[in-house]
Amino acid sequence: MLSLTSHFGLFTPIPILAVVEAENAPILLTGVLLSLVIIYLASKIGGEVSQKLNLPPVLGELVGGVIVGVSALHLIVFADSGLPVTDSGVMSVMQWIYHISPVALNNVFESQSEVISVLSELGVIILLFEIGLECDLRQLKEVGVQAVVVACVGVAAPFAAGTIGLMTIFHVAAIPAIFAGAALTATSIGITSKVLAELGQLKSKEGQIIVGAAVIDDVLGIIVLAVVASLAKTGEVDVSNVVSLIISATVFLIGSVLLGGVFNRGFVLVVEGLKTRGNIVIPAFIFAFFMAFLGNAIHLEAILGAFAAGLVLDETDTRNELDELIKPVADLLVPIFFVTVGARADLGVLNPAVAANQSGLIIAIFLIAIAIIGKLITGWVVFGQPGINRLAIGVGMIPRGEVGLVFAGIGSASGAIDKPLEVAIIVMVILTTFLAPPFLRIAFDRSTDSLPEIE
Amino acid sequence: MLSLTSHFGLFTPIPILAVVEAENAPILLTGVLLSLVIIYLASKIGGEVSQKLNLPPVLGELVGGVIVGVSALHLIVFADSGLPVTDSGVMSVMQWIYHISPVALNNVFESQSEVISVLSELGVIILLFEIGLECDLRQLKEVGVQAVVVACVGVAAPFAAGTIGLMTIFHVAAIPAIFAGAALTATSIGITSKVLAELGQLKSKEGQIIVGAAVIDDVLGIIVLAVVASLAKTGEVDVSNVVSLIISATVFLIGSVLLGGVFNRGFVLVVEGLKTRGNIVIPAFIFAFFMAFLGNAIHLEAILGAFAAGLVLDETDTRNELDELIKPVADLLVPIFFVTVGARADLGVLNPAVAANQSGLIIAIFLIAIAIIGKLITGWVVFGQPGINRLAIGVGMIPRGEVGLVFAGIGSASGAIDKPLEVAIIVMVILTTFLAPPFLRIAFDRSTDSLPEIE
Numbered sequence: 001m002l003s004l005t006s007h008f009g010l011f012t013p014i015p016i017l018a019v020v021e022a023e024n025a026p027i028l029l030t031g032v033l034l035s036l037v038i039i040y041l042a043s044k045i046g047g048e049v050s051q052k053l054n055l056p057p058v059l060g061e062l063v064g065g066v067i068v069g070v071s072a073l074h075l076i077v078f079a080d081s082g083l084p085v086t087d088s089g090v091m092s093v094m095q096w097i098y099h100i101s102p103v104a105l106n107n108v109f110e111s112q113s114e115v116i117s118v119l120s121e122l123g124v125i126i127l128l129f130e131i132g133l134e135c136d137l138r139q140l141k142e143v144g145v146q147a148v149v150v151a152c153v154g155v156a157a158p159f160a161a162g163t164i165g166l167m168t169i170f171h172v173a174a175i176p177a178i179f180a181g182a183a184l185t186a187t188s189i190g191i192t193s194k195v196l197a198e199l200g201q202l203k204s205k206e207g208q209i210i211v212g213a214a215v216i217d218d219v220l221g222i223i224v225l226a227v228v229a230s231l232a233k234t235g236e237v238d239v240s241n242v243v244s245l246i247i248s249a250t251v252f253l254i255g256s257v258l259l260g261g262v263f264n265r266g267f268v269l270v271v272e273g274l275k276t277r278g279n280i281v282i283p284a285f286i287f288a289f290f291m292a293f294l295g296n297a298i299h300l301e302a303i304l305g306a307f308a309a310g311l312v313l314d315e316t317d318t319r320n321e322l323d324e325l326i327k328p329v330a331d332l333l334v335p336i337f338f339v340t341v342g343a344r345a346d347l348g349v350l351n352p353a354v355a356a357n358q359s360g361l362i363i364a365i366f367l368i369a370i371a372i373i374g375k376l377i378t379g380w381v382v383f384g385q386p387g388i389n390r391l392a393i394g395v396g397m398i399p400r401g402e403v404g405l406v407f408a409g410i411g412s413a414s415g416a417i418d419k420p421l422e423v424a425i426i427v428m429v430i431l432t433t434f435l436a437p438p439f440l441r442i443a444f445d446r447s448t449d450s451l452p453e454i455e
Numbered sequence: 456m457l458s459l460t461s462h463f464g465l466f467t468p469i470p471i472l473a474v475v476e477a478e479n480a481p482i483l484l485t486g487v488l489l490s491l492v493i494i495y496l497a498s499k500i501g502g503e504v505s506q507k508l509n510l511p512p513v514l515g516e517l518v519g520g521v522i523v524g525v526s527a528l529h530l531i532v533f534a535d536s537g538l539p540v541t542d543s544g545v546m547s548v549m550q551w552i553y554h555i556s557p558v559a560l561n562n563v564f565e566s567q568s569e570v571i572s573v574l575s576e577l578g579v580i581i582l583l584f585e586i587g588l589e590c591d592l593r594q595l596k597e598v599g600v601q602a603v604v605v606a607c608v609g610v611a612a613p614f615a616a617g618t619i620g621l622m623t624i625f626h627v628a629a630i631p632a633i634f635a636g637a638a639l640t641a642t643s644i645g646i647t648s649k650v651l652a653e654l655g656q657l658k659s660k661e662g663q664i665i666v667g668a669a670v671i672d673d674v675l676g677i678i679v680l681a682v683v684a685s686l687a688k689t690g691e692v693d694v695s696n697v698v699s700l701i702i703s704a705t706v707f708l709i710g711s712v713l714l715g716g717v718f719n720r721g722f723v724l725v726v727e728g729l730k731t732r733g734n735i736v737i738p739a740f741i742f743a744f745f746m747a748f749l750g751n752a753i754h755l756e757a758i759l760g761a762f763a764a765g766l767v768l769d770e771t772d773t774r775n776e777l778d779e780l781i782k783p784v785a786d787l788l789v790p791i792f793f794v795t796v797g798a799r800a801d802l803g804v805l806n807p808a809v810a811a812n813q814s815g816l817i818i819a820i821f822l823i824a825i826a827i828i829g830k831l832i833t834g835w836v837v838f839g840q841p842g843i844n845r846l847a848i849g850v851g852m853i854p855r856g857e858v859g860l861v862f863a864g865i866g867s868a869s870g871a872i873d874k875p876l877e878v879a880i881i882v883m884v885i886l887t888t889f890l891a892p893p894f895l896r897i898a899f900d901r902s903t904d905s906l907p908e909i910e
Contacts, residue, residue, distance in 0.1 A: 025572070026751055026757075026869070029573060029576050030748055033580075033744045033745075033747050033757065034748050036740075037745045040740060040744070044729070044733070044737050044738070047731040051730050051731050057731040080480075097752050111569050114569070115569065115573050117480070118484060125488075275503065276503055277502075277782070277786055278783070278787070281783045281786050282498070282787070282790070283499070285787060286495045286499070289488045289492050289495070290488075292488050293488040293489050293492060296481055296484060296485040297552050325783040327780075328780040328784055329783055329787060331733030332733070332736055332740060414480070414481070
């Protein structure tokens with residue numbers, strides 16, 4: 001069975017390959033299982049602690065990842081970040097159990113890193129599929145033009161200010177500057193709508209504009225990500241390239257939704273015709289994975305395809321059942337993504353005690369400032385709404401979340417952004433998410449107190 | 456970011472590694488997504504056709520795998536079976552989309568094979584976790600001693616006859632002979648109970664003995680598998696080794712169930728205390744994956760640990776909710792296992808037109824005969840039950856299923872059995888599963904017709 005080396009006749013004298021030989025396959029599985037146990041423990045403990053502190057669970061999952069990752073415990077580290085196998089806690093356990101050679105251990109380490117990375121990418125695909133499913137395009141019409149204006153300004157302002165600032169003030173190259181600027185664009189629907197619900201403001205005028213704008217933000221953000229990631233692959237930034245990418249990403253998304261009307265009826269018919277177990281989830285995942293494959297294959301992004309697949313599956317009985325069925329799958333795969341993002345982020349690159357880190361630290365502070373100011377101003381572009389709480393709208397748009405982390409994860413995996421920039425983006429996401437809930441409370445309190453005085 | 460090669464300073468002049476370089480990571484993801492789409496299509500179409508023909512869906516999933524695999528369409532093939540990358544349909548599509556070098560393509564091929572293999576192993580872990588959950592140990596007490604006798608004879612007879620026959624008649628080496636003998640042991644609970652339910656015989660005396668014996672069979676079969684796979688790893692077959700392995704596997708299983716009583720209460724308390732999404736599935740999977748890790752780490756089998764984890768989680772409100780939540784996860788991961796087993800099986804090695812295949816073909820026929828006779832005789836060991844339909848009991852024990860395929864999959868992945876033997880086991884599983892439903896109908900019909908004449 002061990003004919004792995006046969007494709008490499010050229011190197012037969014060197015019996016070393018970074019794939020795992022058949023006799024080491026159980027070691028790979030053991031390593032993956034242990035990694036998953038650690039990842040799930042980190043995500044669950046982090047999420048629960050975060051919940052107890054009245055913060056969004058995703059923040060705790062991210063911090064849990066930071067704790068088990070390269071910044072602290074070194075349990076979950078990745079071969080492609082250039083760390084030696086001796087730095088991996090999981091691999092040390094494997095060495096202790098199996099006593100294999102350092103070279104074989106290194107091969108297992110590289111394969112384990114790849115498997116966990118692919119699982120985390122499947123996690124983000126399912127996350128975006130779920131976000132797409134929850135995104136109700138008809139609802140957007142009702143929120144109207146105010147939300148569109150808030151969303152567009154909230155995407156354009158931080159993107160432009162971030163990119164131009166990084167390029168002119170900090171002399172960052174075009175591609176990483178565009179990537180970091182793009183990471184500032186998307187407001188987190190989940191975090192914002194949860195805090196608004198807690199404040200009883202979800203159905204207020206301000207709440208509806210914020211949520212509507214956050215939804216549009218997400219769509220715009222994903223288009224921006226597809227374009228930026230595609231730019232990073234080719235390495236060329238010329239106007240015709242950017243324009244054609246924006247057009248193809250938009251056409252892909254709109255085309256999917258339009259064709260989706262037909263597909264949606266077909267999907268319900270197929271699901272109703274199927275009689276065996278998995279009659280809903282398997283067709284849904286065939287569709288989501290195929291669209292993700294298509295997104296990657298046309299050199300955009302897998303998550304754009306998954307998001308489009310979610311948008312397409314319209315509200316039906318089957319869809320509502322699908323929502324329930326996807327939850328446990330998402331609960332198992334999505335945390336792998338968040339913990340992986342945290343585990344890969346080396347917070348050490350922002351340690352102010354190290355002189356070489358100070359430029360990175362200043363960039364991080366700059367990004368955070370732009371992230372806050374760029375969204376805060378959106379409250380003041382709302383027009384024709386006398387007495388509206390403009391501060392609350394601006395503050396409500398501040399928290400970044402899943403999509404910002406998706407930018408950091410994809411940017412880092414593709415090599416488009418370097419470590420300090422990646423960490424700066426992650427710190428930006430963490431801080432904006434931490435700050436938004438208390439600030440939103442204050443903003444709405446002020447409004448309630450001063451309500452009678454407003455004309 | 457591309458410092459992967461740095462651990463291999465020794466080989467720096469040769470810039471070839473079988474890990475995927477960072478710029479090829481999207482290609483790996485694209486390849487995995489396309490593979491999953493093909494696997495799900497094969498499993499769903501196969502399962503539904505099977506269902507229409509009144510056969511168990513798992514059979515269709517297996518045949519679907521054979522069709523997309525190495526025996527027919529070559530869409531899903533695996534690098535570790537020694538096939539060149541040019542034989543992989545998925546990789547040809549990757550080449551067509553990305554135009555990468557043959558060496559880079561080969562690296563993606565090997566990584567994609569590893570990722571799909573690990574996903575399929577996670578699938579079989581979840582399958583055994585689910586089987587463990589459904590296994591009610593208290594119910595076994597009621598079915599009583601008859602089921603135990605039927606189960607023990609039904610495990611011992613085909614195991615002994617198969618192993619000894621292969622070694623003496625066909626001069627197969629000890630380890631593969633033991634592996635093939637072991638693969639003959641486990642009756643499929645799922646297939647048998649489904650056919651019995653269709654015949655309205657599930658609650659009959661015969662039906663209860665068959666289902667009870669099939670449950671015990673599964674437990675014995677998994678212990679046998681853990682022991683045999685461990686033997687295959689060490690390569691040594693001496694009595695003290697076998698005895699210590701049987702003891703450690705049994706102690707592991709019984710110990711888990713005994714300690715499980717305590718754990719079970721703890722599990723319910725933990726789950727009730729958790730407030731964030733995934734409060735049931737994540738703790739359940741932490742436990743299942745940890746037990747699977749432990750099973751592998753003590754040099755037994757991951758699936759033994761997963762099965763023990765399932766047995767431990769006792770009937771509670773939380774457990775019943777867990778059953779529902781695990782279904783979609785199992786629906787997505789288990790088919791990857793069955794399709795992979797089918798895809799890896801090269802039916803060409805049994806083509807009777809090729810002279811070299813004839814010994815393999817004769818071995819397959821021998822295994823099928825032993826598989827049928829070894830279970831058929833179990834009907835005649837039932838005692839103290841005058842008028843019982845002994846033929847129906849014997850026939851009811853014939854269908855092998857999931858566990859038999861687990862043997863073939865693990866045996867082939869570990870290199871313990873060669874291709875003709877692996878294919879012979881798969882053909883044995885397919886045929887016994889095909890034959891049992893119609894034969895069981897005939898056996899029960901005869902009983903109904905001749906009921907008044909039996910004393």
